[in-house]
Amino acid sequence: MFLVNLIISFVVVATLGGLYVVVKRYLEWYDDRFLDVKIGGWVSKQDNVVVQIIPPSNNERSMAEMENFFINLAAIYSKKSKKDQYTEGKWYEAFTFEVHSRGGQINFYGHFNRNHLPLFRGSLAAHYPTASVIESSDPFEGWPTEWKGQVGPYTDLWGTDINYGKDDDLHPLKSWTEFQRDDNTPITDPFSTLLTGLENIQPEDYIVLQFVLRPRSDSDVQKKWKKNSKTFVKNSKKMPTLILMKKAEYNYGLKTNKTFSILLKSK
Structure with a gap:
């Protein structure tokens, strides 16, 4: 029983x-x-603006300038309570940057809330005085939101969406300090390699690379980063062949949230 x-x-x-x-x-x-x-x-109710960014033709500044530029952009952070999220749908705003290559012709675009345009212009001018920012129409304006086999001359579409892993935000990427010498002269510019590839695509191709930067400074997020960093370092001590990150660069809370790229090919 x-x-x-x-x-x-x-x-x-x-x-x-x-x-x-x-x-x-x-x-x-x-x-x-x-x-x-x-x-x-x-998000759909926000007044967003698209700008075309024309970089300086000759840039001899330290890569630290770009780090300071991103630190300035982190000023858009505004804490969103659960009440704000569930009652009004408020969410953390972001700066979206895109590199467009149409048959090898490269253009740079930014997409963000119009309220942040003065901050963006001022931050860019402070670190790169000869760069230009011009309001522009959306390069994808008029394109359908669903792929139905063809858009204009383009008949094939490939895409990929790259994000962080499910469990943590740590990844063994090099920081800018490892790409330049102590006298601020660059050892190599990884972005120039990328641009060279985009410049040498076929005339009938169209490639877009998109970076979404969203500042996050929530205490919960910071606690998660700190906890995962400690775990990472602890486990790495048991793996002599693993190169440790020099430092956790989360001091100002701005991280690359997502990278998105598409390739359009015509007949």
């Missing part, structure tokens, strides 16, 4: 536990869906 009661109890617990997991996952899914709709509605 005891064994029967034990089996029945086990079945009941297992059933209730399974039901709890199902309900919990459904509520999480509904919560994410609800938030997506709310945030999407709020």
